Amino acid sequence: MNFDEGLKLAWQTAISNKLRTFLTTLGIVIGVMSVIGMMSIINALERHMINALSAVGGDIFWVQKYPAVQMGHLPREIRMRKDLKFKHAEAIRKRATYIEAVSGESATYGKQIKYRDEATNPNILVYGGDEHWAEVNGRYISEGRFFTSEEIHRKEYVIILGNDIVEKLFPFSYPIDEYIKINGIRFKVIGLIEPQGKLLGGSRDNLVTIPYTTFTKAFGQKRSIAIAVKARRGQMAEAMDQITGILRVARKVPPGQPNDFEVITQDSIMDTLKQFTGFIFIAAVVICGISLLVGGIGIMNIMLVAVTERTREIGIRKAVGAKKRHILNQFLTESIGICLFGGLIGVILGVVIGVLIAAALKLPPTIPLWSVFLGVGFSLMIGLIFGVYPAMKAARLNPIEALRYE
Amino acid sequence: MQTLINLKDIVKTYQIGTVEVQALRGVDILIHSNEYISIMGPSGSGKSTLMNIIGCLDTPTSGIYELEGELVHTMDDNKLAEVRNRKVGFVFQTFNLLPRATALHNVELPLIYSGISAAKRKVIAEDAIEKVGLTDRMHHRPSELSGGQRQRVAIARALVNNPSLILADEPTGNLDSTTGKEIMAIFDDLHNAGNTIILITHEKIVADHADRIVHILDGHIAEDIQVKNN
Ligand SMILES: Nc1ncnc2c1ncn2[C@@H]1O[C@H](COP(=O)(O)OP(=O)(O)O)[C@@H](O)[C@H]1O
Ligand SMILES: [Mg+2]
Numbered sequence A: 001m002n003f004d005e006g007l008k009l010a011w012q013t014a015i016s017n018k019l020r021t022f023l024t025t026l027g028i029v030i031g032v033m034s035v036i037g038m039m040s041i042i043n044a045l046e047r048h049m050i051n052a053l054s055a056v057g058g059d060i061f062w063v064q065k066y067p068a069v070q071m072g073h074l075p076r077e078i079r080m081r082k083d084l085k086f087k088h089a090e091a092i093r094k095r096a097t098y099i100e101a102v103s104g105e106s107a108t109y110g111k112q113i114k115y116r117d118e119a120t121n122p123n124i125l126v127y128g129g130d131e132h133w134a135e136v137n138g139r140y141i142s143e144g145r146f147f148t149s150e151e152i153h154r155k156e157y158v159i160i161l162g163n164d165i166v167e168k169l170f171p172f173s174y175p176i177d178e179y180i181k182i183n184g185i186r187f188k189v190i191g192l193i194e195p196q197g198k199l200l201g202g203s204r205d206n207l208v209t210i211p212y213t214t215f216t217k218a219f220g221q222k223r224s225i226a227i228a229v230k231a232r233r234g235q236m237a238e239a240m241d242q243i244t245g246i247l248r249v250a251r252k253v254p255p256g257q258p259n260d261f262e263v264i265t266q267d268s269i270m271d272t273l274k275q276f277t278g279f280i281f282i283a284a285v286v287i288c289g290i291s292l293l294v295g296g297i298g299i300m301n302i303m304l305v306a307v308t309e310r311t312r313e314i315g316i317r318k319a320v321g322a323k324k325r326h327i328l329n330q331f332l333t334e335s336i337g338i339c340l341f342g343g344l345i346g347v348i349l350g351v352v353i354g355v356l357i358a359a360a361l362k363l364p365p366t367i368p369l370w371s372v373f374l375g376v377g378f379s380l381m382i383g384l385i386f387g388v389y390p391a392m393k394a395a396r397l398n399p400i401e402a403l404r405y406e
Numbered sequence B: 001m002q003t004l005i006n007l008k009d010i011v012k013t014y015q016i017g018t019v020e021v022q023a024l025r026g027v028d029i030l031i032h033s034n035e036y037i038s039i040m041g042p043s044g045s046g047k048s049t050l051m052n053i054i055g056c057l058d059t060p061t062s063g064i065y066e067l068e069g070e071l072v073h074t075m076d077d078n079k080l081a082e083v084r085n086r087k088v089g090f091v092f093q094t095f096n097l098l099p100r101a102t103a104l105h106n107v108e109l110p111l112i113y114s115g116i117s118a119a120k121r122k123v124i125a126e127d128a129i130e131k132v133g134l135t136d137r138m139h140h141r142p143s144e145l146s147g148g149q150r151q152r153v154a155i156a157r158a159l160v161n162n163p164s165l166i167l168a169d170e171p172t173g174n175l176d177s178t179t180g181k182e183i184m185a186i187f188d189d190l191h192n193a194g195n196t197i198i199l200i201t202h203e204k205i206v207a208d209h210a211d212r213i214v215h216i217l218d219g220h221i222a223e224d225i226q227v228k229n230n
Helices: A003-016 A018-056 A086-095 A149-153 A163-169 A212-219 A236-250 A266-309 A311-319 A324-360 A369-396 A399-404 B047-054 B077-087 B103-113 B118-131 B147-159 B177-192
Strands: A060-064 A099-111 A113-115 A124-129 A141-144 A158-161 A179-182 A185-193 A207-211 A226-231 A262-265 B003-016 B019-032 B036-040 B062-067 B088-091 B165-169 B197-200 B212-217 B220-226
Touching: A003 A018, A003 A324, A018 A266, A018 A324, A018 A369, A060 A236, A086 A099, A086 A226, A086 A236, A099 A212, A099 A236, A113 A163, A124 A212, A149 A212, A158 A163, A163 A185, A185 A207, A207 A212, A226 A236, A236 A262, A262 A266, A266 A311, A266 A324, A266 A369, A311 A324, A311 A399, A311 B077, A311 B103, A324 A369, A324 B077, B003 B047, B019 B047, B019 B220, B036 B047, B047 B165, B047 B197, B077 B088, B077 B103, B088 B147, B103 B118, B103 B147, B118 B147, B147 B165, B147 B177, B165 B177, B177 B197
Parallel strands: A124 A207, A158 A185, B036 B197, B036 B212, B088 B165, B165 B197
Antiparallel strands: A060 A226, A060 A262, A099 A124, A099 A226, A113 A179, A141 A185, A158 A207, A179 A185, B003 B019, B003 B062, B212 B220
C-alpha cells in the first residue's frame, strides 16, 4: 500500500466523522494559526521599522531624558532626572568636533492649524527646532526654505509645513508666504517638508516646524527636549563618546555616576524593537507549543479510539496478508493526514489573520514563508510523534484476537 | 497427488490466567492438492483452532507444520503474513468484510498487500467477482448486500490471489438453507476448477459436499474418512 492510497483512506475516515476530525485538529489549527499570525505581525513591524530608520540616515543619533522604550515601571533615579534644555544642545554645538550638525527639538502634539476658514484636525505635531533640524532629522525642504539662525535669534513667527497640512489647507493654492494660525498666533509659511508617507499606520507628514525660540515663547518650555545629532561620516562612536562627556559636564554628573540621559541610536532602537518582537516570538512559540501539544494528545487519543474501533478491520487486513508495517503505515498516514489537514487549515486562517491585522495596522501584509513551512512541518511532526504509539498498537494486534473483537 | 499440508503432532494450548486449555492435543493430518475436505465436530472441539493454524493465522504450541514443503511453525510474523497473502484464502462465518469499502475494494484487499498496481488489481478483482456472480453489485457496500451476497464477496476475496488452499469456517452458518446451498454450489465449482478446499461445518448436508470428512473430538482427530474418490 503506498502513501496516496493511505491518504485516501485517511481522508475517507476523516470525512466519515467530520465533527470528530474537526475537534481533534482544533489544537493543531490554533497552534499553526497563531504562529503564522504572530510571525507575520513581527515581520511587518520589523520591516517597517527598518524602512523608517533607513529614511533617517545612518549617522544620526538622539539624546533624550528617558529610555526609548521601557518595559515596566521607570526606576526612581530615572524619573528624577533633570530635563534636557536647549542650552545643552547649544553646549554640544559649541564643543563637539566629531559632529556635522546638532539640533535640539521640543515638540507638542495635538495642535490645530487654521488657514482662513479651513482648519486641520487637532492632531498636528509641532516641533521647535534650530536651523539644523531638517538635516539631522533626515528631512528635506521641497519648496521654499528652512529658517535661519537669525530668524531663530529674533524669535520670528515663521513655519515649515508638513505635507498633510498642505493638502488639507492649501489644496489649490501655493502656501509659501501665506499666514496660518496656531492657538490664535500667526505664522508665516516659508517652506514645505518633502512627504515621507506612513509608518505603522501613522502619517509622518502631519507635522510643522518652527524656531525653538519661538516655540518656547508660544508654547512654553515645560517638557524636556530631545537632541538629534548627525555625526561626521564614520565617526559615530567618537561623536557619541564626545557628546556623552560634554553633557555630563554640562549637567554636572559626578564622576563614577551613571549618565542622567539616554543616548539612542538606530541600533538601540532596533535592539529595543527586537527585544519586543523577541518577546512576542517567545509568546508565539509557547502558545504554538502548547496548542500543538494539546493537539498531539488529541490526535493520540483519537487514534487510540480509531485503533480500538477498527480492531476487526485490522484483523481482516492481517488475515488477507497485511504485514505489521502495512498496518503501521496505514495508521501513521492517517494521523499525519489529520494533522496535515489541521495544519493547512491553520495556515489558511493564520494567513487571513496576518492580512487582517496588517490591514488594521495599515501595513502591507507580509506572511513569512518560513512560518508557513514551520507550521506545516510541525503538524507533520506531531502527526508522526503522536501517531506512532497508536499505530504500533494496531500493528502488534494478534490477527485472531482482532478478528474475534466485537 | 501432491502433498499440500503435512501436520505432525500439532498441539495448541491456550493459557487463560493460570488455567491451560488444550484446544488441540496432537493432530496429524496429510492433505493433498485439490482435495475437498470437511472438518466436523461439536462446538469447542478445536475445529477453528485447527483452521487458524492451517491458515497461518495462528501458530501451534508444538508440532510440525509443513505447507508446500515450507516449515510454517518456524516462520516469523512477516513470513506468516506473506503466506496468508499468497497461499491462503479465508471465508468466515461472519463474512469479515470491511464495512466502509465496496465489494470491489474488499476483493482487491489481498492484492494491495501483494503489491499489485491499482489498474491490474481492478481487473483481477473484477474477474474474481464475476466468478461468484456479483458483477452487478461490485460497487455496493456490505451493508447494501444480503448475507449470501456478502459471503460471495468473501469467497471472491479468498480466491482473488489464486491461493493454494481455500479455508472456510462455517461459511453457511449465518445463512438460510437456500442461500447456503447456493454458496456450497460455488465451493463445488471452485473444487471442480482445481482448488483445494477445507471447510468446517457441523451440518451433515454441508459436509457431504466434500470428498473426505474429518471428525474432530476434544482436540483429536476421531475419524478421517474418504467418502468419494475423485
Ligand atoms: N483465544 C483463545 N483463548 C482461550 N481459549 C480458546 C481460544 N480460542 C479457542 N479457545 C478454546 O479452545 C477450544 C477450541 O475452540 P475452537 O477451536 O474455537 O472450537 P470450535 O471451532 O470447534 O468450536 C475451546 O475450548 C475454546 O474455548
Ligand atoms: Mg469454531
